Amino acid sequence: MAPALIILLVYLIYPVSETIRLSFFDNYGREFTGVSNYVWALNDSDFRQSILNNFLWLIVVPTTCTFLGLTIATLADRVWWGVFAKTLIFMPMAISFVGASVIWKFVYEYRGAGNDQIGILNAIIVYFGGDPHAWIAIPFWNNFFLMVIMIWIQTGLAMVIFSAALRAIPEETLEAARIDGASEVRIFFYIIIPFLSETIVVIWTTITILVLKVFDIVLAMTNGQWGTEVLANLMFDWMFRGGGDSGRGSTIALFIMLGVIPIMIWNLRRFKMEQER
Amino acid sequence: MKHFSFGKFLAHFFLLIIVFIWVIPTFGLLISSLRDKDQVALTGWWTALKHNEFNEIVRTEKSTVQFKENGVFVISGNLLKNSSSKSVINFGITSKNPKAFKAPSKVTMKNGSTFYLQKDGSYRWTSDKEFKHKKGKRIFLTVNTPPSLTLENYKEVLVFRGLGQSFINSLTVAVPSTIIPLIIGAFAAYALSWMNFYGRDLIFATIVCLLVVPLQMSLIPILTVYNQIGNFFGVSAKSYVGIWLAHTGFGLPLKIFLLRNFIKSLPHEMFEAARVDGASHYQIFMKIILPLSIPAFASIGILQFLWVWNDLLVALVFLDKMPSEIVLTSRLREMLGEFSQNWEILTTSAFVSMIVPLFVFLSLQRYFIRGLVAGSVKG
Numbered sequence: 001m002a003p004a005l006i007i008l009l010v011y012l013i014y015p016v017s018e019t020i021r022l023s024f025f026d027n028y029g030r031e032f033t034g035v036s037n038y039v040w041a042l043n044d045s046d047f048r049q050s051i052l053n054n055f056l057w058l059i060v061v062p063t064t065c066t067f068l069g070l071t072i073a074t075l076a077d078r079v080w081w082g083v084f085a086k087t088l089i090f091m092p093m094a095i096s097f098v099g100a101s102v103i104w105k106f107v108y109e110y111r112g113a114g115n116d117q118i119g120i121l122n123a124i125i126v127y128f129g130g131d132p133h134a135w136i137a138i139p140f141w142n143n144f145f146l147m148v149i150m151i152w153i154q155t156g157l158a159m160v161i162f163s164a165a166l167r168a169i170p171e172e173t174l175e176a177a178r179i180d181g182a183s184e185v186r187i188f189f190y191i192i193i194p195f196l197s198e199t200i201v202v203i204w205t206t207i208t209i210l211v212l213k214v215f216d217i218v219l220a221m222t223n224g225q226w227g228t229e230v231l232a233n234l235m236f237d238w239m240f241r242g243g244g245d246s247g248r249g250s251t252i253a254l255f256i257m258l259g260v261i262p263i264m265i266w267n268l269r270r271f272k273m274e275q276e277r
Numbered sequence: 278m279k280h281f282s283f284g285k286f287l288a289h290f291f292l293l294i295i296v297f298i299w300v301i302p303t304f305g306l307l308i309s310s311l312r313d314k315d316q317v318a319l320t321g322w323w324t325a326l327k328h329n330e331f332n333e334i335v336r337t338e339k340s341t342v343q344f345k346e347n348g349v350f351v352i353s354g355n356l357l358k359n360s361s362s363k364s365v366i367n368f369g370i371t372s373k374n375p376k377a378f379k380a381p382s383k384v385t386m387k388n389g390s391t392f393y394l395q396k397d398g399s400y401r402w403t404s405d406k407e408f409k410h411k412k413g414k415r416i417f418l419t420v421n422t423p424p425s426l427t428l429e430n431y432k433e434v435l436v437f438r439g440l441g442q443s444f445i446n447s448l449t450v451a452v453p454s455t456i457i458p459l460i461i462g463a464f465a466a467y468a469l470s471w472m473n474f475y476g477r478d479l480i481f482a483t484i485v486c487l488l489v490v491p492l493q494m495s496l497i498p499i500l501t502v503y504n505q506i507g508n509f510f511g512v513s514a515k516s517y518v519g520i521w522l523a524h525t526g527f528g529l530p531l532k533i534f535l536l537r538n539f540i541k542s543l544p545h546e547m548f549e550a551a552r553v554d555g556a557s558h559y560q561i562f563m564k565i566i567l568p569l570s571i572p573a574f575a576s577i578g579i580l581q582f583l584w585v586w587n588d589l590l591v592a593l594v595f596l597d598k599m600p601s602e603i604v605l606t607s608r609l610r611e612m613l614g615e616f617s618q619n620w621e622i623l624t625t626s627a628f629v630s631m632i633v634p635l636f637v638f639l640s641l642q643r644y645f646i647r648g649l650v651a652g653s654v655k656g
Contacts, residue, residue, distance in 0.1 A: 004465035004529060007479070011495060011526020012487050053302045054510035068295075075292040078285065085292050087642065089299045093649070094633050096587030098606045102613065102627035103302045106309065106620060118321045118620065120305060152581065160646050213491050216589045220610050235493055236590070239500075246497050253493040258300035260489045266416060275478065 016257075019250045027245035038252040047252070050229045054259075055152070056143055058213060062207040064151050066200060071160025073166055074188070076159075087162065090156035097216030102150045105221060110134040123181050139227040139274070146228060148219050154210065158203045165199040166192070205263050212259045214221065280348070310628045311426040330366065331420050332355035332375065336413030337400065343408045350404050356416060357398030364396045367419040375417030386414075430625040436620065439600050440629050443608040447633075449517060449585060450596070450604055454524035455582040459574060461525065462532030468560050469533065470541040471548055487530040496594050499523060503595070515597040523595050524588075528581050535651055539573040540566060576648030579641055583634050605630040 026033050041047045072089060076082030092100060109119030110132055117123040122132035136142045169192065177187050215232035222228045224237070235252040238245050309322045335356045343352045351411045357363050369377040370384060370392070378384055381395040390404035394416075402408075434442040468474075469481050475569065500514075507514030509646050543566070551561050585591075589606040598611070616622045637643055 004461045004533060007461065007522070007526050007529055008484070008487065011485075011523065012490060012530070015495035015498040016490060019494050020503075022497060031317075038387040057487075067583060072292070072295060075288045075295075078288045079292060081293075085296045088296050090633070090642075090646070091303070091638065092299070093643070094583060095303075095605050096589070096634070098589050098609050098613075099587075099627045099631050100607065102623050103306050105304060105613070106624060109303050109620070116320055120301065120321065120323065123321050123323075137310060152302070157649060161650055207594055209489055209491075213493065216606075216610075219589070220613055232493055232590075236498075236593070239497060239594070246491070246501070249497050252499070253491070256491045256493050264486050264489050266491065267485050268482060271482060 012070045019253055019257075022246050022250040023254050025247050027247050033247065040150065041251050041255070044235055046224070046229050049227060050224075050231045050234045050252075051255070053143055053228065053230050054214075057211045058208060058259075059252065060144070060147050061150050061154070062204050063209050063210045064147075065154045068151070068155045068202050070162050070200075072155070072159045073117070073162035074192075075162070077166060086159060088158070089159060092153045095153065095157040097149075098220050100149050100153055101217050101220035104145075104152070108135040108145060126148045136222055136228075137226045142222065142226055142228055146217055146221055147251065149221075150211065150214060154207050157206070161199060161203055162196065165196050169195050180192060205266070209260055209263060212256055300442055306624045306627055308626040309620060310430055311428070312430075312621065313425055313427060314619070316422070317621040317624070318618070330426060331422050333409065333418045333420050335416055335418060337402060337416060339413055340408035340410050341537070348405075348466075350407050352402040352408060353400060355397070355399045356394070356418060357420065362423045362425065363396055363398070364421045365394065365418055366421050368394055368627050370414070370418040372415075372417065376419055396513070413565070430621045431493070431629070434622055434625045434629060438626070439603075440605070440608060440626055442600055443603055443605045444629065446602055447604045447606075447630075450520055450592065451582055451585045453517075453521045453586040454528070455578055457521060458525040458528045458532045458581060459578055462529055463567075463570070463574070464562070465529075465533045466536035466540055467558070467566055469537045471561075479592065484530045484533055488534060490530075492527045492591070495527070496590075499526075500594060508627060513597065515595055515602065517596075520591065520595040523591055524581075524585050528584065530532065532577055532581065535648075538574060538651070539570060543569060572644070572647075575641070576644045579637060579645045580648040583645070588633060 023037055024032060024034060072086070076086050095103075107119055107121050108115075110122055111117050111119075112132075117126055117132055121135065126132055135145045173191060174187060177191055177202070183188070198201070213232050214230055215236060218224060218228055218233045219231050224230070224233050231252055235249050235256070238249040238252060305322045310319050312322065315331070337356070338352050338354045340352070342354070343350050345351070357365065358476065365380040366374040367379055369375040370386065371377070378394075381393070383391060383393045385391055388404070388406075390402060390406075390408075392402050394400045398418075400416075402414075435444075469477060469484075503514040503519055506512075547565060548561060551565060556564070587606060589610060592604045592607045593610075596604065596607070598607070603611075609623075609630050612623060612626055
């Protein structure tokens with residue numbers, strides 16, 4: 001017990017308080033500068049861009065993963081090769097974000113019009129008569145091309161959790177509904193979805209936490225260029241830019257922290273309920 | 278019944294499309310890593326299994342190799358370097374018209390000499406006068422190249438691009454970073470589930486909170502501490518010990534949380550019986566808990582191992598970029614800048630970094646999924 005407590009103290013509890021303290025200090029963490037780092041952040045265009053992009057990620061990625069995960073889990077339950085299909089869709093979970101970035105950078109690879117396209121996305125578009133594009137350099141929309149990578153990885157997680165939850169639905173309930181003449185679609189929306197509501201929340205929060213911290217993908221694909229900056233990458237940048245600015249870096253980290261606080265409170269409430277049971 | 282079977286068909290159809298979309302990117306990577314590097318740069322990987330036409334510029338032999346045969350001077354050789362799988366379709370002797378002739382054919386050069394090229398690339402160049410050229414004559418070829426898969430790229434990245442060393446570095450980081458938190462976490466989890474002491478619930482509540490704390494919150498203070506320790510002892514602030522402990526710290530809350538839930542789910546009576554028989558906590562832990570927890574250890578260990586192996590951020594902050602310390606993910610990220618157009622290097626390197634996770638995933642899939650499911654169902 002003791003070593004665990006010491007490590008938690010040194011690596012998590014002390015740093016959290018230290019980061020909060022540093023956010024009120026200058027770049028070397030020596031002089032108290034009040035809220036000037038926060039003022040800087042709110043006026044910095046990169047920071048604003050990051051906040052907007054993080055919001056975009058937070059809306060799109062968990063939603064899409066949950067939707068796709070549930071769809072795939074439901075479909076895979078109905079076909080004989082479902083287990084095989086799930087294995088293939090789950091596989092990206094094992095791949096690093098950097099590895100996945102290489103995979104997708106290759107998919108998005110762009111060659112000038114008229115050349116043979118070696119990226120499959122542009123090749124398909126050219127095949128159907130369209131023009132090739134440098135996808136990751138198109139402002140705003142490139143965010144979505146980066147999100148695709150995260151969705152590609154995380155849908156597998158949503159899928160296996162839904163699969164486990166679907167199996168927990170009592171067979172009698174479904175049977176009864178079928179005998180009463182309910183269509184598969186009705187069963188899905190009126191029985192399965194309510195049954196899964198808690199699972200949906202769990203998946204949502206898990207992916208949300210992950211998305212708040214998205215870093216590797218952005219660093220590897222664009223390093224925040226072309227309007228794709230996110231908080232975690234901006235923070236990393238400030239940690240080392242010009243010898244490192246611990247004040248600004250800490251301030252940005254705190255904004256990431258701000259995003260997980262609601263989830264933290266929700267987790268604590270659930271933990272309390274469990275204790276009282 | 279007809280309606281039902283139509284639904285079934287749709288299920289097959291949509292699932293097939295989704296699986297296809299999911300697999301294609303990785304498949305493309307794998308194929309590209311096995312292709313010849315010139316082909317990777319010129320044509321899409323989906324053409325890897327059919328014949329492709331490439332333009333090549335080659336030179337004939339120098340005049341020093343000529344010999345005299347029946348009163349004429351002859352130079353002969355093979356423009357395709359005797360590679361038996363390729364064949365010449367067209368050729369030309371000027372850059373203006375590089376596809377002027379169809380192989381095999383006989384061409385008369387400006388100086389009156391005769392050049393005869395066959396499909397397999399072998400040529401015979403004859404002249405009444407002695408050849409005097411110093412450099413070989415340029416010949417423009419259109420070559421039909423069969424699909425060829427090669428392991429050349431793997432040799433290139435592993436040996437010459439330092440990926441072999443990075444692979445070992447990754448292992449050096451990942452193995453201790455998996456084992457240490459598992460052991461520490463197991464003891465803590467046992468204490469939290471079966472020992473009564475003051476503040477136990479508070480500690481566990483803290484751990485529940487720490488579960489979701491972004492590790493970005495820890496980076497700057499810990500780096501500062503490492504730098505101070507490094508300065509004080511005159512050693513580098515970036516070391517393997519440093520990153521092992523960092524990964525332990527960041528992974529510990531989840532390990533404790535999961536193991537505590539698992540240990541708590543074991544039958545109550547067993548511990549009471551052991552206590553009545555006079556077993557100490559340590560004995561209970563070693564003789565009862567550990568053997569029963571092997572599957573849970575496996576799941577959680579795999580989860581942590583893959584997490585550490587795939588991590589980029591912690592490695593970038595706490596490890597040096599010199600060859601003896603740089604891990605696979607970090608090296609791969611460097612290569613994305615260094616070799617941004619050398620897709621044969623990038624795809625191969627990416628695949629090398631994926632081999633271990635994919636192997637772990639495919640062989641221990643059940644444990645991996647169990648760990649992930651347990652890990653996400655927090656609270």
